[in-house]
Amino acid sequence: MAHQFKYPIFATLLKWFALSCLIGVLAGAASAAFLLALDAVTQWRGQYRWLIWLLPVAGFAVAWLYRRFGAGSDAGINLLINETRVPTKTIPLRMAPLVLFGTLASHLFGASVGREGTAVQMGSALSDQLSKLFKVSDHTRTVIITAGMAAGFASVFGTPVAGAIWGIEVVAIGGMAASALLPCLLSAVVAHFVTLGLGAHHMHYAAGAMPALGWLPLLLVAVAGVAFGLAARAFSGAIRGFSSLFKRWVSNSLLRPVIGGVAIVIFAMTVSSADRYLGLGLPVLQQAFSGQVAPQDFLVKLVMTAWSIASGFKGGEVTPLFFVGATLGHVLAPLLQLPPPFLAAVGLAAVFAGASNTPLASTIIAIELFGFDIAAYAAVGCAVSYLVSGRHGIYAAQRLLYPKPG
Numbered sequence: 001m002a003h004q005f006k007y008p009i010f011a012t013l014l015k016w017f018a019l020s021c022l023i024g025v026l027a028g029a030a031s032a033a034f035l036l037a038l039d040a041v042t043q044w045r046g047q048y049r050w051l052i053w054l055l056p057v058a059g060f061a062v063a064w065l066y067r068r069f070g071a072g073s074d075a076g077i078n079l080l081i082n083e084t085r086v087p088t089k090t091i092p093l094r095m096a097p098l099v100l101f102g103t104l105a106s107h108l109f110g111a112s113v114g115r116e117g118t119a120v121q122m123g124s125a126l127s128d129q130l131s132k133l134f135k136v137s138d139h140t141r142t143v144i145i146t147a148g149m150a151a152g153f154a155s156v157f158g159t160p161v162a163g164a165i166w167g168i169e170v171v172a173i174g175g176m177a178a179s180a181l182l183p184c185l186l187s188a189v190v191a192h193f194v195t196l197g198l199g200a201h202h203m204h205y206a207a208g209a210m211p212a213l214g215w216l217p218l219l220l221v222a223v224a225g226v227a228f229g230l231a232a233r234a235f236s237g238a239i240r241g242f243s244s245l246f247k248r249w250v251s252n253s254l255l256r257p258v259i260g261g262v263a264i265v266i267f268a269m270t271v272s273s274a275d276r277y278l279g280l281g282l283p284v285l286q287q288a289f290s291g292q293v294a295p296q297d298f299l300v301k302l303v304m305t306a307w308s309i310a311s312g313f314k315g316g317e318v319t320p321l322f323f324v325g326a327t328l329g330h331v332l333a334p335l336l337q338l339p340p341p342f343l344a345a346v347g348l349a350a351v352f353a354g355a356s357n358t359p360l361a362s363t364i365i366a367i368e369l370f371g372f373d374i375a376a377y378a379a380v381g382c383a384v385s386y387l388v389s390g391r392h393g394i395y396a397a398q399r400l401l402y403p404k405p406g
Helices: 008-047 049-070 077-085 095-109 116-134 138-157 160-171 177-197 215-249 256-270 282-290 297-310 318-336 340-356 359-370 372-388
Strands: none
Touching: 008 049, 008 095, 008 116, 008 138, 008 177, 049 095, 049 256, 077 116, 077 138, 077 160, 095 116, 116 138, 116 318, 138 160, 138 177, 160 177, 160 359, 215 256, 215 297, 215 318, 215 340, 215 372, 256 297, 282 318, 282 340, 297 318, 318 340, 340 359, 340 372, 359 372
């Protein structure tokens, strides 16, 4: 009598392989288009400095578009995190073009914002359409959204492993890590190579010579980690404080980016070094590894980005956090007798770890960007920063699985 053998595990693997590849292609293609467009608008802003005068108008236009067509999309990454926790309805596809246009407008006219929020939102909004198309279960849909987040993050920074871990770590859902790891990793890797294949590129940094592994440099990095954690705490607190200020004094949400934009224009017109802090700030970020930065760079960028995001401009926080961490590390290095490029590399990862409550993903970011030799130092810096940064991070919807000081 013939026996029929069934291998459900292979069917499951095949399903997730196919879904992950689709998610990776969607997120990777969207990130490539976004990064290429972002390069173009950044060049235009540098070429035509008068564009900064139109920032309040651009802010009003984006706010009006979100009010008219957004229908909940304005919550951004917090909406994605909430959907992974309590799935309710498909993430609106309009989130992708809205955040793409809003971010490009922010960068073209000079707001101090990042880019990961755009890639993550586009990746998840596009990926979640597969949930509706294939009518999947709530658990499968949760993993698809998380994989879309991972793919967006990975493709915009060129860090596929960190992107996969970040997607899981940021949503902080107990018990889902094992089932989400493979889809997130596959999606992130595919998205990374699709983005590169379509002509987008990523910034590269060099951490330079690193101190030999020992208790003293580890202790010094831990001391720096306290400063990185305090910077992360200040960044998250500044966003909350400015947001509360706007909501209290400006009831009309359409006027908030107008007022915020006017303040940025005044700053840009009265401070000779203001261009250092507009947009992503990549030239200054590079200087943290290869040149000299000003002692106030990290603080000015922190305030400018918190103000821009709180007043309603779209983009993200991660690249500005990299800026804050790298420039702060560069400034602290002589005081701790550590190489500035090395401590800039640790700071880049550690401030992000504290502000996003993702120390593991941040450690892996450092390894992917700077090599495995930085692993122990990055782990210490990120862990200390995470502990010092307090309970509240840049994602209001995030729920920590375990209590944290402060």
